Amino acid sequence: MSGIAYLGPPIQHRDSLCLAFRKIGVELTQVYDYLSWPGRSDSPLQSSLAARGARVQAQFFGTNDERYLEETLRILDEAHITHVLAFWGTRPLADIKALKRRRPHLKFILNVLCHPIGLTPLTVKLQHLVMGSAMKSLDGLVVSSAYMQKYFEQNVPGTAKVPTLVLPPCWSEEYARKVPVEPSDARPNVVFLGRTDWSSGQPSDNVSVSLRTLMQQGIDVHYNRSPESETSEEHACPFDGMDIDKLTNFAARFDASLIVYELGNVQRRDRFDVTVPDRLITSVAAGIPVALPAEGYSACKEYLRQYGAVIEYRSMAHLAEQLRDRTMVEGLRKTAFEKAKEYRAEKLLPRLTSFLNELR
Structure with missing residues (x-):
């Protein structure tokens, strides 16, 4: 099929999707969301009340x-677009509403990577309202899990009326360890x-205590170097940031990829139960075991x-104990490398194209 556009920010998901579609001879037309x-x-960083x-x-x-709107519509018209895949969450909803009013024949599909992102009852409720207000402008939804689909049906008004595809998010094989x-x-x-x-993220992003605790258990912890992550711990192993194709090969040498957030002061944990984060997608693309908390993260x-190839842990001490079982870890590493081959965007693309065709 042809006539497909990507609407959203210039993120890795855009590039991965373009690579996957290119493999079947389809060149995606790319248009920005308004914030990008x-x-x-006005400045994207403007934070005034107005x-x-x-x-x-x-x-x-x-x-x-x-x-x-004029520039975006011109691009869509000239490319003879029939379907617009929008990324991600509530970010492109304002654009979808305005564009749909001007081009009602276009099919707008929202690919939800993360929703909600709020950590308090009020922000979660407001984000549900915003999302629900866009349902009448959407022709389709793509969600990352059956759990997310059920969560939407229970919390976001109007979801039941929108055709929905459950499609696990995966990077293109071009990014994967081979x-x-x-x-x-x-x-x-x-x-x-x-x-x-x-300091640039949400309170749940600051996992410095967890990382140091694991280091103190005698586990080498490799992490992205930054001024805020500096520590004198013996088992701290910082590395410099790198592009994802290099990162997946770099990460492949380790025992496991650690999934952890600081949830102690979080009032609402919906985000962590509902979302499949990029760090997990990248871990699987690297083909290594994944360590994540035993509680939550549905x-x-x-x-x-x-x-x-999953290691569930109840505490950092429990995780350290499991990592010391070298026979178990080596077995999980072999399993991860083989199973990771099924987690490729190209393998899942037929399900997406079939869904888009059904929306014609």
């Missing part, structure tokens, strides 16, 4: 920047692929159901 559009007159108010208004009533890699060290270790610029566990 280079022609914006700017926030304007953003909320746009999410409920649609983007009103005529220059953005050959076996020897372990980096005989000492137990993990790699942490999450952010380490703690969508992640559904994602990993066929993977087989």
Whole structure:
């Protein structure tokens, strides 16, 4: 099929999707969401009350920047687009509403990677309202798990009326590790692929205490170097950031990829039960075991159901104990490498194209 456009920010998911479609001879047309559009007159970082108010208004009533709409519609018209795949969560909803009003014949499909992102009852409720307000403008939904689909049906108004495809998010095979890699060290270790610029994220992103605790258990912890992640711990092993195709091969040498968030001060944990985070997708693309908490993380566990190389832990001490079992770890590494081959965007693409064709 042809006539497909990507609407959203210039992120890895866009590039991966383009690579996968290119394998079947389809070149995706790419258009920015308004927040990413280079022609914006206001700064994307603007945080005044007026700017926030304007953003909320746009999410409920649609983007009103005529220059953005005219440019985007021109691109879609010239490319003879029939389907628009929008990424991710509530971010492109304002644009979808405005564009759908002007081109009602276009099919708009929202690919939900993360929803909700709020950590308090109020923010979660507001994000559900925003998402629900867009359902009448959507022709389809793509969600990352059956758990997310059920969560939407129970919490987001109007979801039941929108055709929905459950499609696990995977990177293109171009980003995946392709050959076996020897372990980096005989000492137990993990790699942490999450952010380490703690102050720039949400409170749940600051996992410095968990990382240090694991180091103190004698486990080498490899993590992205940043000023905020500096520590004198003996088992701290910082590395410099790298592109994802290099990162998957780099991560392949470690015992496991650590999935952890700081949930102690989080009022609502919906996000962590519902979302399959990029760090997990990258871990599987690297073909290594995944270590994640025994409690919660429902969508992640559904994602990993066929993977087989999973270490569930109740505490950092419990994780360290399991990592010291070198025979178990080596067995999981072999399983991960084989099972990871099934987690490729190209393998799942026929399900997406079939869904899009059904929406014609």
